[in-house]
Amino acid sequence: MPKKRGYHHGNLREALIDAALGLIEQKGPQGFSLSEAAKDAGVTPAAVYRHFQGREDLLTEIARQGFEIFADLMEYAFDKGQPSALASFEATGRAYLAFARKYPGHYQAMFEAGLSLQSDPQLAKAAERATGILEQAAERLMAQLPADRRPPPQMVSAHIWAMSHGVVELYARGAPGSRAPFPADDLLETGIGIYLRGLGLLPPDS
Incomplete structure (x- = not known):
């Protein structure tokens, strides 16, 4: 199981990038979802859209x-x-x-x-x-x-x-x-x- 990556000081954008990088290394750039990135960053999926329009925008x-x-x-x-x-x-x-x-x-x-x-x-x-x-x-x-x-x-x-x-x-x-x-x-x-x-x-x- 991937280690959960929480974020600090409101730096959600970088926490999501960090979580996505970990998932890319495990599953490849097409093998993960925004929901998985949000989960690993310790936030709800809806929070992702404060910084990224979608998975392609994050990539x-x-x-x-x-x-x-x-x-x-x-x-x-x-x-x-x-x-x-x-x-x-x-x-x-x-x-x-x-x-x-x-x-x-x-x-x-x-x-x-x-x-x-x-x-x-x-x-x-x-x-x-x-x-x-x-x-x-x-x-x-x-x-x-x-x-x-x-x-x-x-x-x-x-x-x-x-x-x-x-x-x-x-x-x-x-x-x-x-x-x-x-x-x-x-x-x-x-x-x-x-x-x-x-x-x-x-x-x-x-």
């Missing part, structure tokens, strides 16, 4: 918070004094795995709830900030290539995002290592290495 807020946290992690990885553009780019990729592990409820709301990012202006803005940081890292790295061999940074960042997402979904969720003989971090690092070597940004293996 949208959780996803927005998730993208903000995600962007903060990637920004830190990008700006924390990496020795090179390559190291900075690889660090933003690793931040994806770190986020998915530490914030599974937010991650699922962002990517598995079926939300349209354009349905809410604040959600769209937070998502654009996150993608923008990875694009900045890609642009800085692609600047090392001749102009005629330089793919668009948006394409490169999309490729790395897709690779990171795939590693998370296939190998970093549930019981890590149970479906692959290699740790998720190693899979992502070698995958990024192969990709960048194909672009000519890394020397070939000896």
Whole structure:
């Protein structure tokens, strides 16, 4: 049975978000009801509507918070004094795995709830900030290539995002290592290495 999460000092909104996050981790973003979130927060179902129009509105807020946290992690990885553009780019990729592990409820709301990012202006803005940081890292790295061999940074960042997402979904969720003989971090690092070597940004293996 989930632990009942009461709220204090009238902070009902955050208590409902906290309760919903716990339920998402247990049942997935489509597997819980507003009534369950209210029960875990220690309030009546009617109280939910003081802050959220419905379950999708609650999920949208959780996803927005998730993208903000995600962007903060990637920004830190990008700006924390990496020795090179390559190291900075690889660090933003690793931040994806770190986020998915530490914030599974937010991650699922962002990517598995079926939300349209354009349905809410604040959600769209937070998502654009996150993608923008990875694009900045890609642009800085692609600047090392001749102009005629330089793919668009948006394409490169999309490729790395897709690779990171795939590693998370296939190998970093549930019981890590149970479906692959290699740790998720190693899979992502070698995958990024192969990709960048194909672009000519890394020397070939000896």
